[in-house]
Amino acid sequence: MKPENMNFGIDFGTTNTAVSRMDGNEPVPLKFGNAQQQYDYVPSVMAIRGGARPREDYGLAAKARIGEPQVEVYQNFKMLLGEPPECVVTHWGASMSKTPEAVTRGFVAALIRQVREEHGIQPSRVVVTVPEVWLVQNLQTKREHVIQAFKSQGVPRVEVRSEPIAAATYYLHRFRQRKGKPFQGHLLVCDCGGGTMDFCLVGVESADGNRPRMTVLERAGNGKVNGHIGSAGVAYDQAVVERLFPELRNRDQTKFFRRVREFEQNKITHTGEVSDLLSIYRESPESADGESLFALADGEVAVEPKHLATVFDEIIAPDIRKAIQGLLARIRTHGVALDRPERFRVLMVGGFSSFYLVQEAIKSAFGSKLSTDQRFEDILSLIDRALAISKGAALLANDLAEVIDTCPADLGVWAMDAVGTGQGPATLAPTRFPVLEKAVRIAEYRQPNWCNKSFVVQNTVDGLPIYVEPIPDKPLSLELNGETLQSILPPGVGPGSKIEIGFSVDADLVFSVHVRDATDRGRAKTTTLGNLMASLPGLLVD
Template identity: 25%
Template structure:
């Protein structure tokens, strides 16, 4: 196997990070640090803020600053990652969030799409990654090594949002042609990446046995994803996904909003007189790196230092003043979000008990918000009574688990079996996938409104029917494709526009999805396949009224590669090259 560099990108809502490894040293996964910054305070962090400042010049957009480069008096674009998801797919409370509204407003004002903003940010992150690699390995080595790149996405995201992330990464230049060889680019759900990075710790432990369930709870800035894995073999670690993963928009940024709203409510209209620099100072120094990280509900009281402009009516001559916060007050700031995380965890535990007949052995907290002391304390109080351990690693390990797991995923796609010490054999389908079709109409089986004359068939058929090839909750082997088979009859070459045939893939989120099109069934994407066979060479077919036409039989193969659906096509028994198959997502 040729030498290469494996690169994992954790594209987060509030912070993003990158890890990498050289193919000859797969166990030596390194984290990109030394971010360019205005000050030295955060330069060596394991991650950098997912923020960007534009300098617009005419119709051209240009990135002025990003990450830690952003100056205190600048107003950055934040939360734009969430704009990659369709608004109606986001929870109601998130749709109404001030931060998300500000992000959408700024994108509209600057005439920038969410994909463009994500691409602009990822481009800067990618340039910083290459610079870090060159600093450590040297430019000749980096130039001579192909890249295998994996980008993380929330598990709860729709397939459309995942594909917009992929488009943004490609637009960022990650897949640009290089003389040393082709760059591969793939996606992975964030909790799966976390599992790959953390489940190896259970290897050989005497308290871990086959059929034990380990739950990974990835608490990030914007999203909290939870997935559970069943141990098939403890040494080496081989697991399968136990029940369908779940997720909510209840990450750390929503606790930040609670704090912001609390302070704004205390200082009232003076909040609007604070400069962006003052607000960022309060949020970063007083909250993010102070109270939020250390609070444990242990009776301590806190004080928030505020600029005089915020409390001038009370402190006329002081440059600063302090706002006291009791432990009970701080707890009320956390509790709305922790309540959602608690319900997410308890629902997952309930699903596991229903399917496996027992609770998980432990829950592992990862992600930036997963380092929160109070989150650990609160969950331990609830789950400890059920005999479920809550695990929280120290230091940067929870924060970097996602990008390290993405590197391990990149290794596994290149033939390193059990890369990182963990193999995931099966996943659970998050939704139903199928095709619309028609079949001979039967009065005892079909609805009258579905009855339609199909000229090419020469008979009445039931239209608007759905055949589900993959059901929600079903185990999917990680490498075996799901095959969707169907045919099309054509009476003339004019019916094949642009020498293409199309197939629409439909999805449904509900259990026991209906077998016909209803409001619970939505279109996911349209697959276009180039038809290489001339019309006159297509197989002949005689329909029910004796009229001759041509028949096109084709299979669509669907493979779930990490977090992304990939499609292939077989036309009249011939597998089509990848360039002949195009998927257009809604």
């Protein structure tokens, strides 16, 4: 029987992968497993055995083979896409034979095959989600590997959306169902998953047919902690195990990752008790002294609240504070009503966001310590939060929400200009000439937008005369690998020439500068600048 064509939303996660489709007006997850036990997700794991009895497993079957001799078990491969070989070796060790790209292709092939065989469905359009940091830092290579993995399986239309945007889409869907009216205002999505921490501010209004229209106003993301790939749940779990079992990772990597898996499972299984004891510990560390949350290594090592809190405060909390503080400075430029829950909400999604210490850190960054704070109202259930990204992606795959990307900063030209006070001769002073404006739709800047003033080239050895201004009145000069004005000038244009300068930006937030001779506009040059937001100091956690 020929499989039915259908549009899918796929949360391709570092730890787990979930697939959702539309059932009428409701997004629902596909079930995986057997008749006795079914799951809403597939572990993002591949296991490969070579030799005389080659075998390949994926998902739960692969996860069960962690620690088996002569079996290569691959985890966290999404985070390693496009990374240099030395980085892959640092994370996986030197004994693994496959690349992250090959493992990803194998995983996607097994996933699509299972969807076809067990559900009788052929994906015709897929919206697959990726971390916001992949968009913020223009990690196009990573995105392209994901897209090609799905296209190689015969999926004709593959689109990439950020995980926070997909989560926001589902949140707005459920808000309307629960409240009987659409949410309108601003929504800040804090997506803390296995590999990344992502933050995204969207302005929300109703579009045609009552679809939500989301305008992306601010983005921030973090993909590394202490130089290690992965900045959220994975990095945290590994750091706790390293603290409890010093030198184990160097001595026996297989056993180390078994301990990490054991820790992760216990942390999830005992979520309620872990939250209660951590709450007590935060209020009064002495009250929780000696209390055991659970034990690892057959009871050999007791895990206490202080172990979890200490590691969290060292490697995770600083990044959350830094990211939100940086965002708050930019959020205020959009006129967000931060103290009005009817106009401003905070959504926490991703597996790591269910962890008590993550929730505490995000709430405290907004000055909130009350469980009754309506800005953090749980519109989504615990299960919904875990599946919000894939369900939102399914809504997007069926055009049930509209997403508008905007220019993330003012962008313009520095130049010397005559400045007069009216009392005496004018003097030359550095002056900003804006070209692109923050929060304007990206679609309006696909073609070059030209400055309304022309400039005379004085010399070509100075740095690029470009500034980026994400926060009003705080311009930052652009410095790209020491490049000078000469690098962006057309051939034959030099000192004494009069030039015009423009900028454009594409859907991937890649900026370009356009320079042309003001007296001969056919003499022009376009230079790709890349993702400028990833180049600026103090804006993004890295």
